[in-house]
Each structure stands twice: as structure tokens, then as C-alpha cells.
Amino acid sequence: MLQQFLDSLIADGTLGGMPRDVAYLIGMLGAGALVVFGFVLNISGVTTFVERRVWARIQSRIGPNRVGPQGILQWLADGIKLLMKEEAIPFAADSALFKLAPFVVTVGFITAFVAVPFSSALVIADLNLGILYITSMTSLVVVGIMIAGWASNNKWSLIGGIRAAAQIVSYEIPAALSIFTVILITGTLSMQGIIQQQGWGPWDWFIFHSPFTFVGFFITFVSLLAEGNRTPFDLPEAESELVAGFVTEYSGARYLFFFLVEWGNLYVISAILVTLFLGGWQVPMIPGLAESPFWLNLTQAVTFIVKSYAGVITMMWIRATLPRVRVDQLMSTCWKYLLPIAFVNFMGTALWVLIWPEGFRFAELALTLLGFSMVVYFFYRVVFHLRRSGAELTFSPLS
Amino acid sequence: MVGGFNAYFSNIFEVASTVFEGMAVTFSHFVRKPTTIQYPDRMAIRVQDTLPYRYRGILEVDLEICTGCLACERACPIDCIVIDAKKDKSTKKMMLNRFDIDIAKCMYCGLCSEPCPTGSIHHTPEFEGADFSLESMMRRFVKQPVAAYKPKKVEDDPEVAPILERGMRYLDEFADPAGKTGTDS
């Protein structure tokens, strides 16, 4: 698409006598900048705002509500404030590495967006190694965190960096194994290919494909939470233990980059889960929709983003609920629980695919029913808690 | 072996079920009302107007009914009150030359307002005391020397009467009925 556009610009002489390669380079850099500033940064920013409001509600607070309508511009104000802050570099820090670390982390995060699909057409590059590419690129984040922890020359940071490394190295394995269970079913690594084999209805999603993928979904979810350093696995920057872990010494724009990645990663994790297990951008084929590519893609993109943000909010909600695990519990969770179950899943799915290559309808419907009954029971419990707590008692006439 | 299996799966089940329950509790908070008070600007009434009567805010002195008995100065454990009361030889009246309270030092304990016979020194619900200099934290109540109040059987001065009434009510409601204990030695 971009290539055609640039070709047309060269053809009608708008770019003058610019060589074709230079025009391509400028065009690609421009498009990259547009994607980064117009989309990726905003995703991170909006996510921080949403997180703060979600937490606030769970904690009987209101949250940021002063900048812009309902505080919607709070993230922008915070970002600008951080950009204008002085950047202090500790005297004893390894200056070059210290400066490099935030960019390594950011690169690891932004490049993942290359393969994240938003609709059947809206994807930067539908790599045929898509899911592998994303998992390897997001692993670059840990390299940055390690560098940050080491270069700060602070023992708290160092412990944070080491914890991050140990954590991600361990959790890559169950995550990868669970991702492979889906790949066993689809036979393709391409993100678009995986989505295309699912349907719009929950019974066509891979989460309800077999009991093994059902369990696999939760294993992937937990492992990806751990890889994204989210509660209950936010040990690398456990603020009550390690002050702020690897970001202790950072300030200003570099600090901003770390936070950009932390919240942006939420979206990436969620997008991976939606792609693999929750039907991606699949929408019901309403007559007439298929004829108009614009409306089709828009509906698909909205579906995908809504699903992803539901996942993002779930992760925030988990963070607001659960305490942090200890570092030995982190390891035993991975090696003693997630990994064996992931192996069983892998073998089970292999058998399942061998027996029912086209899927087993009854199991899919039964699992869907199970999923829905879990949701219904959940809301029953929610109503129970609401009823029991009764009306909030306040002594101050102001609230 | 079997016990080990049981422990293994019951562990998983326990984690899953308690996390499920905890998430239900937190989810129920999405529909509850927040308890935040948006101090100071987004409020229907000032906080000061909602505080209970006994609230111990910044001290205030009604010089009109101050008898110059120095009970508050003696009661203050940090000596943040300084009173200069002298008997004027010519008029035979107790003159208040100085009544200073260092609000920066005051710890709002309320020990000064208890022995006051007229409720002249009392706490207000005002609590916003931040300022830029220590000098501005000094409350100098006597601008020019005034005669101390002399208790009468019936207060007839129309200007002083309402202030005294307020002071006595303050004493009644603030201090307990048995509060007038002890003798001033």
C-alpha cells in the first residue's frame, strides 16, 4: 500500500528527482513515526489513564478527573511533565548503558506491533512467523531491564534486573508450550492465519476448542502476566521491597519510556491472547458487510480493540486484587505447576487433533456452556457481595 | 503418592477459587459509590462547616470577654501563649498589653480552652493554616492595650453580651458538665 502510494508520488513528480530508494526510506520512517506517535504511544498513555480510573473505582476512589473532561488528558499531562523533568544520571552509573536501556526496552515493545493484527487488512506486516516474531521481540524487553538494573549501579536495581531475567527466562517455556498447542491446531504461525481459522462465535474460539486449550488459555494468561511483569508477578519493580527495582535511578524521559513499555505491553499481551484464543477480529458475517471493505475492517478493528481492552482491564483488575508472590513461589509456580500442565496440554492437544482434526462440536459447545456458567456464577457472587455490604455508611455530609 | 497428587490439585483449586472470590469482591466495587471528598474546590459546602463542634482547629481569642486571668498561659504545655496583663495604677483596671499565640508552635491539644472562665480562648473549625513565613503564624490579638473583661452578675453591654453567651455555650458544650473541676492554685 505504502509502496504504491510512494510510486504514485514519484510518478506525478511531487517528490522531484528524488531517487526511489531514498523516497522509500523517508516514506517508511515517516510511516513508522506516524504509527509510533499516532498509535503506540497513545495506547500506552490511554492505558495508564484507564488503569488509574479502574483502580480508583475498585478502591472506592474517583481517580484522576481534573485534566480534560473526566481526566481523560491526565496521561498527556503526566507525559509532558516527565519530558520536562531533569534527567539525573547517578555519578557511579555506567552512563552509556544507562542511557541505552530505555531505548532497548522501547524497541522490544514497539517492534511487536509490526505483527499485531487489527482487522483482516489492518496489519503492518502479516509475517508468516508472526507469533514467534512477537514472542522473541517482547523478550528484548528483558535485555533492556537487565541493562537498566546493571547500569544503575544500585543494588536494589540490580536485584530487580536479576529477578526480571530469571522470571522471563522461566516463564517463556510454559508460555511457548501453550502457544504451540494452538499452533498444533492451526498449523500456521501467522497471526492472521490463526485468526482466520476461528469464528465469530465463542464456540468457534480456540479457548473452547478442547479441554486442553481451555486450560492452556489460563496458562498462557498467567505466563504472559509474568512476562509483562504484572501483579501478581511484578517482582522486578516490587515497590514495597525493592523501592522501584530497575527504575529506581531513572527520572524524566527515560523513566517515561519504561512506563510506556510497561503499560503498552499490557495491550500486546492482550492482543496475543485475543489472537490465539479469543477469536481475534472475527465478526459475524452480516449480509452487506462483506461488500464494503471499509466497514468490514472498521467493525473488525473495533471488535479486536474492544476484546483487547477487556483483557487489559482484566489485568488491571487482577493487579488491584492480588498480592505479589515471593521469588521462590514465582519459580515453583512456573516449574512445578505451569510447566507440567503445559506439557500435558501439549500432548493432549496433539492427541485431540489426531482424533478430531476438524474439531469436536460437542466438546466445543459443552466448554462454551461451562465458560458461560462460570461467568454467571461470577456475577452471582458479585451480587452477593453487593447485597451483603449494603449501603455505604458515611458520617461526613460531603461524600 | 496419592496424597501428593491431592495436595497438588487442591493447591491449584484453592488458588483458583480464592482468586475467583477476591475478583468478585473487587468487581462489586465497580458499581459502588466512591467515598472521595474532592477537597477543596469541588464541594457543596466548606469542610469547616461540617466539622463537629469539638473540632480543635486554630485558636481564636475574644478579647471582649478575656479576663486576663492567665489560666491559658499556665495550662499551655509548650508555652505558645504569651499574655502581658498589668494593672493600670491610674484607672485601677486590668490592662491587656499583649496576647500572642504562636500557631506554628501550637499543637492543638485544647488544654488552654478548658480552664478559661468565659470561653474567650477557643478553638475554631478553621484548619487551613499554611503560610509563607513564621512571622505570619503569630496571632497577635491585642492591637492596642485594652481593658480586661470584668465578670458581672448580668451582662448589660449589648456588644459584649452575645460574645459572652457564645463563650459560655462553648464552655458548656465543649467541656463536660463536670469540667469545672479543680482549683486554680
Place this chain on the structure above:
Amino acid sequence: MSIAGFEVEVDRGRGLETEEMTLNMGPQHPSTHGVLRFVVKADGEIMRRAIPDVGYLHRSIEKISEKVGYHGFMPYTDRVDYVAAMFCNQGWGMVTEKLADIEVPKRGEYCRVIAAELNRISSHLLSVGTMILDIGAITPFFHAFREREKINDLLEELCGARLTYNYMRIGGVAWDLPPGYEEKVLAFLSQFDRMLEEYDDLVTSNKLFRARCSGVAAISPADAAAYNLVGPNLRACGVRYDVRRDEPYSVYPELEFDVPVGTGSAGAVGDSFDRYLVRILEIKESIKILRQCFQQIPDGPVVAKVPRKLKPPAGDVQIRVESARGDMSWYAVSDGSEFPYRCKVRTGSFAAMGMIEELSKGLMLADLVTVIASLDIVAPEVDR
């Protein structure tokens, strides 16, 4: 090698050289609850020792007592333990009453108990809230503080301040209960009961939380006695001792309540989870006591007649108060003048703090914050 006054051992083993890492935790660390410093000697994530360094909040309150007189010292006692100031008030009141032979009117005693038990609930809420915050969950902390705010509102109405109450006087309390106070407190308690159930669902039964606390720094009853661990920390070790029941003071003999002890429901007896659970159970006992108090409270004066210049006869006495952080021991010496000759308060946190160095051996780094929080250490109370 010496760092900040502490000897650091550098262990050079065979082959790969390793050395113990010396970490400075504090004075400004998020989970030290006040200004407090630990010199942590760690081998990776495992702690060898954590040496507490206190004194950052030393305000010489004992020295001040020698300068301000008996009545004037009362507001200073608020600052000994500002989380549970009511008990310090009560301690100073009781020690002076014992020195000067003053009898507190019955209603005054009930007012004291009501205020103190409300304060105990608020202090325990702060303790469990910050403990779960240190462990990493944020929401339960806010929920605990939301309820604590309501108690602060109630206490504000009772005595005009939210933290440094200065409610009690020598010989009783400063003010009677305000009109309509009983209804307000009882309404709060019935709502608070339900909140506690919700808290149990959210925190106490949470497996991740239990796993974080179970078996962490379990203390044997013998150790607890040797280190003079008091209050909920002692009871969590299985020692059924409560000053309110075993050395009764005030009107506690007239009230019925249980003394909860640790049972090791999550692991070992006397571990961090037991200390947490004992606090939760104590909150429930306090609710019980409050309900009884409002049923039994008699009419009458709330304060005895005490001269403004109090001059107790010469002598020395000691009293104990069951504070939120346990047996608070007040020792006062009078020389017959209007100023106390010496006043000493031995607080619950002081003993717990002295034990941390022993407890910390071999724990994980993350467990240190659990231990500090579960022992309910309030730094100003250690330093006074």
C-alpha cells in the same frame, strides 16, 4: 571493612569469589512504616542478617515529661504512638492516678474503654492494611483505610482530633460522649461487621496471601517471652495472655471478651499469618466490647476532681495497658514536686524491633517487609 558503623564480612570462598551484599533499607524506604533503617546483609535474595538502626524519630518524650508537669504531659503522650494515641493517654492517666491515688468515675472509665477500643480497631486496620500493602496488594489497604476514616470521624466527634486525641485527662476523660454517639457507633459497627466478612473473602482466605505469610518468621512461645514480645504478636505464638484479662484494669473485668491466640492455620504457629489473623480476631472482640459498653455505661461524672497543680506523693509506680501493640508498660517516679521526676514507657514495638535481627536470619528479602509489617512496628513508638 566498615560501612556506616557496621562491620561487613567479605567472604572469599574457594573458586568463584562471592561476597555478602550490604543493602541499606531505609531510612526512606516505602515499607519501613516511618523513618527506620535496616542494614541488610544479603546473599542474593536470602538475608543473612537485618540489623535495625533506630533513633531517626527520637523526640525525647521521656525528657519532656520532666519539664511540663502532669497535666501538660498528656498531649505529648499522643505522640508516643500516634497510631494508637488513646492507649498512651490512658497509660499516662493511669500511672498518674496510681501515683496520686485518684479514683476515676465509672462513666469516665467506660468512656475511656469506648475510645480505646475504637482506637484499637483503627490501629489494627492500619496494621493489616499496610501489611497487605507491603505484600503487594493495593486494594485491601484502601478498603481498610476507608473504614478507618469512619472511626477517625467518630473519634473526631468525640474529642475534636483525628490522630492526636488528647481525650483523656488525669482522673477521667475530657468530654462526655456527644449526644447521639451511641447510635452512630452502633450503626458503624453493624456496617463494619459486613466489611470484615468482605475483607475475609478478599484477603484472609486468599491463597496467595496465605502462602506469602505462612511459616514466615514463626516464633516459639519461649522465644516470645525471652524477647518480651507483647500483645497480638505474643498471642499469635499461642500464649493466651492479655493484660485486659490477666491484669485487669479499668472496667474490663465487667466486660466479656475472648482472647484469640494463633493456631497455625496457614502453617506454623506464630508465623506472620497468625499475627495477621489474631489482629483480625481482636477487631471482632473489640466490636463485642464496644457493644457491651454501650449497654452497661452508667450515668454520672466523667472526670474526678483533680487539682490543676498536681503534686503526687513521692514514690514510683508501674502500670500496664493493653495497647494495640500490646502490653505498654508505664513507669513513673515522683519526687513530690509538680513535675514528674522520671517517666519511662516501654512500648510494644520496641520489643518487636529488638527481635527482628534474630528473626531475619535466613529469610528472603521480600519476607523482611512481611515480618516488619506483621509485627506491626510503628517507628515513632520504638524511638519515642
Place this chain on the structure above:
Amino acid sequence: MEAAEIHAALRDKFSDKISATDEAAKDPSAVVDGAAIREICAFLRDDERLRFDVLNNQTGVDYKAEGYIEVVYHLYSYEYRHGVVLKARANRDEPVLPSVEEVWKAANWLEREIYDLLGVKFLDHTDLRRLLMPEDWVGYPLRKDFVEPEEYHGISTTRESLLR
């Protein structure tokens, strides 16, 4: 056990080490020989009738006029729920007492505090450092003749009062 019985038991064992007992006071106490405090405490802890397993409080009082510093031990027994008060006196100029740290570990910090604020040196204490005051502080603040220094490391310890 009542205070009189405990004092009698003490007298039986250490007749020459108990210089005075006071049963009439509000808190009955026994003044004991400072040099023997550790043996007395060990006896009180280990004796089957007494079992004082807790050192509830330990503090010092500076009696300047009398010329001694009195260290007061408040003992308590969880088993029998009784208490006793011991007082050991040390010369004010050179106060030295044996440490009871090996009897009750709680004494470690309590004795450090007494050393810090009153300057009583405890023999055989494992870690006798200042507890609350800075390590380079001069003088013992709770002594009656302590004069607060004008400044500490160039920081003035007083502030100009606007009131005077």
C-alpha cells in the same frame, strides 16, 4: 505469689545480697546488690515456684541528690501471673552493672537504651552501642545534670522564639 512471699524466697537464697525490701509501697520492690543482679535474675527465672520468664521493663533513674543511678527491673511470670520489681543501684560517677542479656534476650535493647540515655555500662553485653542518639553524641540526656549542647554538627539545636 504475693510480693512478700517472693521477697522471702529471695532472702532465703540471697540473704546478704538483698539490702532492702519495701512491701508497703504501691509497687513492692526489692533493692538488690548490683554486682549479683545476674545471678538473682537467673534464679528468679529458673526457680520452679517463681518462673519469671519475662523481663517486662528495665529502666534507669538518675537520683542525683542521692548520688546513684537506679536500674529498675520489672519482672513478670506468664505461668503464675505475678510480678516483682528489682532495683539495682550503681555509682553515679562510674555506673557499671552486669548485663542480664543472657537471662532474658529482651534486655539487649533495653540495656542499650539505658546505656544511651543514662550512661550505665553493662558488663558482658554483646552489643553495647548507642540506640537512639547519634553515635557521636556527647553526654547522657536523661541524667539530671545533662546540658543540651548549643549545636550539633553545626546545626543549632534551638530556634529563635518570636514570642520572647
